[in-house]
Amino acid sequence: MTYTKRFDGRKAFDEIRPISAKAGVIPRAHGSAVFTIGKTVAYAAVYGPRELHPKFLQNPKTGILRCHYNMMPFSGSGERVKPGPSRRSREISLVTEKALQPVVDLSQFPNAVVDVFIEFPQTDAGSRCAGICAASIALADAGIPMTDLVAAVSVGIVDDKVLVDLNYDEEAYEEGPVADIPVAILPSTGEFSLLQMDGEISKENLLKALKMGQKAVAQINSVQKQALKEKYAGQEADVADSNTSGGEYHDE
Amino acid sequence: MMNESLKQHLIECLKHNVRHDGRKLDEFRPITVEYNISRSAEGSARVKVGNTEVLAGIKLTVEKPYPDTPDHGSLMVGVELLPLSSPAFESGPPSIDAIEIARVVDRGIREAKAIDTKKLCITYGEKIWTVCIDICTINDDGNLLDAAGLASLAALQDACFPYYDGTQLDYKKKTDVKLPVLKLPLQVTVYKIGDKLLVDPLSEEEFVYDARLTVTTTPDGTICALQKGGEKQLSLQEIEQMITMGTEKGHELRKYLKDAGN
Amino acid sequence: MSDVTSVLKVQSRDVVVPGEVLAVGMDYLPSFGTYRSRETIRAARLGLVTVEGKVLKLIPLSGAYLPKRGDMIIAKVIDILMSGWRVDTNSPYSAVLQLKDASSGYIEKGADLTKYFALGDYVSAIITNVTSQKLVDVSMREPGARKIIGGRIIEVSTNKVPRIIGKQGSMVSLIKEATGCKITVGQNGLVWLEGHPLMENLAVETIRKIEKEGHISGMTDKIKAFLDSRLKETKHFDEEQ
Numbered sequence: 001m002t003y004t005k006r007f008d009g010r011k012a013f014d015e016i017r018p019i020s021a022k023a024g025v026i027p028r029a030h031g032s033a034v035f036t037i038g039k040t041v042a043y044a045a046v047y048g049p050r051e052l053h054p055k056f057l058q059n060p061k062t063g064i065l066r067c068h069y070n071m072m073p074f075s076g077s078g079e080r081v082k083p084g085p086s087r088r089s090r091e092i093s094l095v096t097e098k099a100l101q102p103v104v105d106l107s108q109f110p111n112a113v114v115d116v117f118i119e120f121p122q123t124d125a126g127s128r129c130a131g132i133c134a135a136s137i138a139l140a141d142a143g144i145p146m147t148d149l150v151a152a153v154s155v156g157i158v159d160d161k162v163l164v165d166l167n168y169d170e171e172a173y174e175e176g177p178v179a180d181i182p183v184a185i186l187p188s189t190g191e192f193s194l195l196q197m198d199g200e201i202s203k204e205n206l207l208k209a210l211k212m213g214q215k216a217v218a219q220i221n222s223v224q225k226q227a228l229k230e231k232y233a234g235q236e237a238d239v240a241d242s243n244t245s246g247g248e249y250h251d252e
Numbered sequence: 253m254m255n256e257s258l259k260q261h262l263i264e265c266l267k268h269n270v271r272h273d274g275r276k277l278d279e280f281r282p283i284t285v286e287y288n289i290s291r292s293a294e295g296s297a298r299v300k301v302g303n304t305e306v307l308a309g310i311k312l313t314v315e316k317p318y319p320d321t322p323d324h325g326s327l328m329v330g331v332e333l334l335p336l337s338s339p340a341f342e343s344g345p346p347s348i349d350a351i352e353i354a355r356v357v358d359r360g361i362r363e364a365k366a367i368d369t370k371k372l373c374i375t376y377g378e379k380i381w382t383v384c385i386d387i388c389t390i391n392d393d394g395n396l397l398d399a400a401g402l403a404s405l406a407a408l409q410d411a412c413f414p415y416y417d418g419t420q421l422d423y424k425k426k427t428d429v430k431l432p433v434l435k436l437p438l439q440v441t442v443y444k445i446g447d448k449l450l451v452d453p454l455s456e457e458e459f460v461y462d463a464r465l466t467v468t469t470t471p472d473g474t475i476c477a478l479q480k481g482g483e484k485q486l487s488l489q490e491i492e493q494m495i496t497m498g499t500e501k502g503h504e505l506r507k508y509l510k511d512a513g514n
Numbered sequence: 515m516s517d518v519t520s521v522l523k524v525q526s527r528d529v530v531v532p533g534e535v536l537a538v539g540m541d542y543l544p545s546f547g548t549y550r551s552r553e554t555i556r557a558a559r560l561g562l563v564t565v566e567g568k569v570l571k572l573i574p575l576s577g578a579y580l581p582k583r584g585d586m587i588i589a590k591v592i593d594i595l596m597s598g599w600r601v602d603t604n605s606p607y608s609a610v611l612q613l614k615d616a617s618s619g620y621i622e623k624g625a626d627l628t629k630y631f632a633l634g635d636y637v638s639a640i641i642t643n644v645t646s647q648k649l650v651d652v653s654m655r656e657p658g659a660r661k662i663i664g665g666r667i668i669e670v671s672t673n674k675v676p677r678i679i680g681k682q683g684s685m686v687s688l689i690k691e692a693t694g695c696k697i698t699v700g701q702n703g704l705v706w707l708e709g710h711p712l713m714e715n716l717a718v719e720t721i722r723k724i725e726k727e728g729h730i731s732g733m734t735d736k737i738k739a740f741l742d743s744r745l746k747e748t749k750h751f752d753e754e755q
Contacts, residue, residue, distance in 0.1 A: 143577025
């Protein structure tokens, strides 16, 4: 048996699973979002900028970004996930932070911290990427200065097929080589801010896969944009508020 | 958020029977219950009470029974007050508040014998099913306690066994065999602020309450768990009123669950 | 010469998101909340676009309050210091209220400071200084500054504060008159109000409505009509009691 088509019925190797997003789902947070890709669901909440304790962690030049990746105990595809940080979740928190760092500008908030909490009620591969997508929306929702909405997806190889957005069954394919490469990309420039890999792949296929990722994130980016615009639709009034000179109003 | 003068003002408003969001003292905020919100779990539910939102998920595992109950399955309840859901919650081991909620929810389900634990026995003295209920908070706007209770029941109702052939558990294959839920013990917490009793507190009401009593009752009105909290004492008369209120409201909440007839 | 290639990609009052292209070409100029990357001008945060001539800037729709000199804020006492109080400003930066700025009277050194302001007390105060490292001073020797006693405090989005206040305070005056409540709106998004319990609830409901409302055209009239109809209901309710 060779791997000839997507296990979940997708038509093409460069096709991502169905995605959706919503901003502002957690009223207590300063910014929040839920991002769904296939059966993976990520919540993100942003708190801050807020005061950072302990004080020795403070940076007088800029605010700092802290990400916290966590799976709910019932969100794994197998056994119950023990609550609390694991080596895995701490590493993912770290690479999530680094994936978002290049776009986020916290220089206006010296000594402060922006906390991003990412949680999953259900997962089916690609959770760190889904978490990054949700976190980007939540940071924008919180009004954090940022130059872009980072989008992330996994790319890789199953058997001899280069493909995008592996689901769990594809990651677990055993009859041939598999490479799982989560990437995060700045949509405006195509640059990479997350790059990890498990498995084996040739240099040629790697570059092919990364290019496929660049294409896929455009689609993710438009869903992220849409989620934010939906939340803030109908906010025209504020312009008139600060523009005392006035002007025309658009009533829809 | 609250200091003594703000607290006095809130109590003053309650004397006029006016709550900060305009509700009656014995009125819950709008409640929604959504089933099967996580396919990774064997059963799951989302409960919203006003802006408060919690998720409950169930994982089933095969384990060795406790020596004193060789033919009974077991139950475990955990609560995660996620820092995602409130600026007041921090990462780290469960806080005492999380532990209390978990223990109160656990007690209600256990003591009412809501689950037929005998049916969770696979092989006498050898293998039983353990039911793990985990409750995760998404947004805290007061009354996580009752939201957690309601979500746990809904998740139990939603749960089906995964495929088990006697040696190997396959979580990917779910059967359509439901968890043996016998009845729904509903948990309602009644708060005392000044000389008023109320249910479903807002965050600010949770800050200032004098005492609270969680009352868990079965459909026939039997009380199956109690938990008194808060810094002040309660009179017998107050306890009676709180139990009456908690029981009535429990019946009302039961209607939000499917097959509420049982 | 670049006229031909410069293109505006958005309209004034559009909601834009980080990274979104606002204009292409060298004719347009990036201002607050936007940045240029080669030929394109993009959004550097979420906001509403304004186009003034060739200048593109954004108006924030969300985000934390940052202390600004001259702002009247509502702050909470969180620490008693040697020579004053530390107050929380509902922002990432707490502020210091020095003894000399706390009262028009003389406070003796070594006096029990909690007699003036205890932990948990709220005050309305004016921000008098903000350093580059965000050290903040507040003063209560200013008109409008006082200790807050009783009533209730709600939090609103700081970006909606101008709307709640209205032009020359017209909106907040309208609510005060209709409900008979005393209201203080802090620039830091905390609002204090006090009045008859039912009227307080109505005032809060009105403020929430203003926060949510999208359009400003006829906003004052809309809010007036809302208050009038709610007041009639309440009257009715009182008679029934």
